[in-house]
Amino acid sequence: MSVANVVSLGPGQPDPLTNVEAEGAVLGAMMIDNSIIDDAARKVVAADFAIDIHARLFSTILALHATGKGVNPIILKPMFESDEQLAQVGGLSYLARLTGSSLALLAPLDMALQVHDLAVRRRIRDGLSLAVQSCVDLATPTANIISKVDTVIRPDGAGDDCPELPAFDPAEWIGKMPPAREFILQGWVIRGACGLLSGQEGVGKSLIAQQMATCAAAGLPFLGLEIEHVPTVYITCEDPIEELWRRQEDINNSLGLTMADLSGKLLLISLKGVIGNELGTFDADGKLQIAPRFHQIERKCVSFGAGLVFLDNAAHLFPGNENARHDVAAFLGLLERMSEKINGSVILLAHPNKQHAQGNKQGNEYSGSTGWSAHVRNRLFLDWADKDSDGNFLGDDGRVLRKSKANYGKKGEEIHFRWHDWAFVRDADLPEDAVAELREVSRANFENECFEACLEQRLSERRAVSEKSGANFAPKVFSTMPEARGCTRDQLSAAMDRLFRVGRIERGFLWRNSGEGRDDHGLRFVSGNPNGVG
Template sequence: MSAAQEITRHYGGDWHGSYGTFPAPGHSKQDRGVSVKDGANGDVVFNSFNGADWREIKDECRRNGLLPERQRANDNCNGPRETGHYEYVDADGAVLYRTVRIEQVGKRKQFRAQRPDGRGGWINGMSEVQRVLYRWPEIKAAIGKSVLTDMPFPTVYLVEGERKADKLASWGLTATAVAFGCKGWRKDYAEALEGCTVIILPDNDDEGRGFADRAGKDIEAAGGTVRIINLPGLPPKGDIIDWSGTAVDLQALVDNAINTPAKLLPLLDPAAWHGQETPSREWAWNDYIPHRQATYLTGPGSAGKSLLTQQLCTAIAMGLPFMGVETRRAVAIYVTCEDDADELHRRQKAICDAMGVPLSALSGKLHLVSLAGVAANELVTFTPEGKMIVGDAYRVLLDTAKTTGAGFLALDNVAHLFAGNENIRNQVAAFVSLLNGLALEIDGSVLFLGHPNKAGQDFSGSTAWENQVRSRLFMEVPKDDLGNAPDPDARVLLRGKANYARNGERLTFRWHKWAFILEDELPQDQRAEIAETILANAENEAFLACLRARMAQGDGREVGPSSGPNYAPSQFEGMPQAKGFGRAKLKRAMDRLYQTGKIKSETVMDRKAKREKTIIVEADEASHNSHNAPHNGSTTQVHNTAQRPHNMGSAHTYIINNMGAAQGSAAPSREEEEGPDLSRVVFAADDGLDTDGNIIGWDDDGRAH
């Protein structure tokens, strides 16, 4: 059997005595568009009658072992030789340039660019030559036909090489390529394909996939539609030439890619709600924490956010009102990254005592988690490019919530859980979106805690925190316009942002015996004592503010403790800093401040009168700790001898009433951002101290117990 006969049989063709016919690649089995016959010197001759490239067919026969490796009778060496050329023409058919394929046995094929020299020859290079797509007239004609017939723009196949485009064209498809394959792509080629649907068939290698990605982005930017189809079954570095599929197979792949149903957002039809009852708003904590949402709680470090959150979790776990506001009963989990198990124990005992709930009643309803000192608590991290990576800690949290059936999660605090940059909006948005998704996943609510920034805003970082959440709460110790806290145990919780309730409304409550309660829950006598303490504190602050103002005015503006023209209460009455307090209340404040060592008397020379005079000055720290500080006023007071705790925060002041009785212990704090300011801590002489002189409720080392 001759080579031509073997080829005819291999491709399922018919032999006609001296030649054979068989299907062109990609055509049906009934096609007979290629002929083959035996030539001189053992060679075979191919002819194609329907656009197939006979050279590609011959190469395929060599790969299938039907023909020997490429060799010609007149070849006397294995040097490089031209094996084909491809002309690039403008819309009128004028040749602009061509690429010449050069092959050599054992080496990769190469391409050379040439432009016409105007005399029927060619010049190497493409300088100052208009660049066009391969087979551009066909593309231009197809686009023009679409415009004239008001039909969709054509589908154009883009491949890396001219031979591949010719093969697709032999299948009756509009195909193109660019000079020098994947390395020859230029952005301006994309403009010629505006409006077209472009099918990119990349070679099966990294260069081919890179080419498809670059070209696809440019074409879409220019207004084209792109589908990248990776041909199935290609060998490594294979392409459409190597593909075993037919034109029909390719069309099926293209139809599937183009006609894939569009991915749509989950559309809601309001008309479907006609006649249905409108669902009521659901809350974890009415008007403050919405159901199936993440809420952001901020506040200064000493306000007590952690205590408030643990107490809220307890109320939700038991289905009890919190601060007089109804809650939605659910299994609750409080996760803290800062407090250890012992602190949670102490805090929970005080909370249960205040709420009248035994610890045993919380079994299976409230779960406390301490991650203090544990590494890798971040729920998410971010790549240098800004992509969010959900960490194992998130999955553990979700699994824990699902296993326990939790419907309320409190996360304390965001600094430990968010490993992104809070000044980058999309990172904050992605994190908040994750927490909202967590709330939906557990069909519950998520409360996460954070800090305000030092510029005075209620939240740190950019406004992304404020913009992303639908509910944000802010907790603080109320202060006067001078920045003082007249009642250090008072607290305010403000709805800083409430998309589902009225903005700006607030709850007021107070710290009492290591938990938070409404003031109405205190006995009447304690409320009276608190009111007296607040008034005394305000009087003290007003007296000190007046004293500082007069001292700042310099010599001659000092005031004294004794009755006379320079008597401090008389001089201070009517000053703006006095806040309307009269002489009697200012005198009462002076007596208290002498007693507690906040002020003292000094003897100085009156330069004008040329005699000594007694004036009042603020005491320094050493004077606060002295054992007595007599003054020349109407009464003589003695400083108390108690030592102040080492870690008392600036937000809590112990005030002495004018009878020397302490008004109860103020809320302990741990200042989170700045060190403690001990200058505002005042102690009672007797009540409120143990036998060692320590404040009741504090250990010897100054820690709360």
């Protein structure tokens, strides 16, 4: 481009407040390096460009970028093939020349600031010119003159520190089909959006996140679900890298992988004990200011080519009030931005509210404002499960992953599995004989635990039960109690026999019944065990 390509106020009068090369440099840089588009858009708006074709190119670049598409001269070509103004400056070859500007490579953001500054100066000049003309007409009220001048100097949106709105006319879609939705985890986690994974303390959120990350990195099904084969990043603020190493060994053993299988595909990052992990701060006006940690994480994920990112967890990364919907919406919007930038999904790990953590299933599966659910496209919840959907026993090792919210799929779907050899596995993925043994052990343990819970409750109420048939026969009494969790009389009777054999319970003295002048005897825990009474 030549400096001679400037607009003129009239014949032989080039406008000193227009820099065509600077405008071209900004556009060229945005096409060369799409990662600077957002930064450039915070410094200049379409109305700042003096050349109309530059303004329209700028708006089109922003609109395409907002949809997650890459932008370059080849992408723009079909949109401007018949553009008369572009033809006047060289046609489609002009787009290629824009990307060849040395200024575009050296200082594109400085050029953006210059374009904006010149636009402000032009508006001031035009406003002052209008003021001079209007002041001569004494019939024009002073207030009207000021209003006209202000409209020229500060038109709607001019100089605002924000990008152009990515507006589309539906007519542009005539004769075209919309692209299909793309999922990372089919039906569960969609591309280009952030999600939430919550669960009670100790249920295994970090393990299931690292296991899902491993499956995506290796291109293996995740607990029977189809998952995209994408580079994946898992970032924790709670576990040291040694723990991630140990956990990875167990996951690899379960999936039949080696560390070499994950080279260049899975990135594990520990920020445990590091100061300043908040992704932003809220200023006095309540505006979220992005922190260096966010930029650091985003750059790492982009350079790694990540399609799936786990952030563990919200307590360390969220800087605001979890009960303030505005704070939550702004923070999740930041994760949406990262999801769009990587054309993948960012999943934030979090805890449920106190009620749910204490076992009240009516409590929310997340803590704080309803915004935690409203402002994510997919929300998953990891919970304990005694049995699978077919009634097979899983016991204490049982888990269920629930699709609690899915804007682009069926809500409420569940996957049942168990914790086995330090990883999560479905029964369908284990040998039949191993599954049969695990289910039998899980069933027996479950029944034993229910029997002990019932006995503990009765002893706390000083209400004796017996191992002998009769009105106080323990299995008969326990089968009606909520602590039995649905166990039948026969199941509880079998549990009582097992607990006698292993020395967990016995018959003996319980307490002195002063009201009736007798000693009460019955079932009790063997003295010295954790539930011992007597």
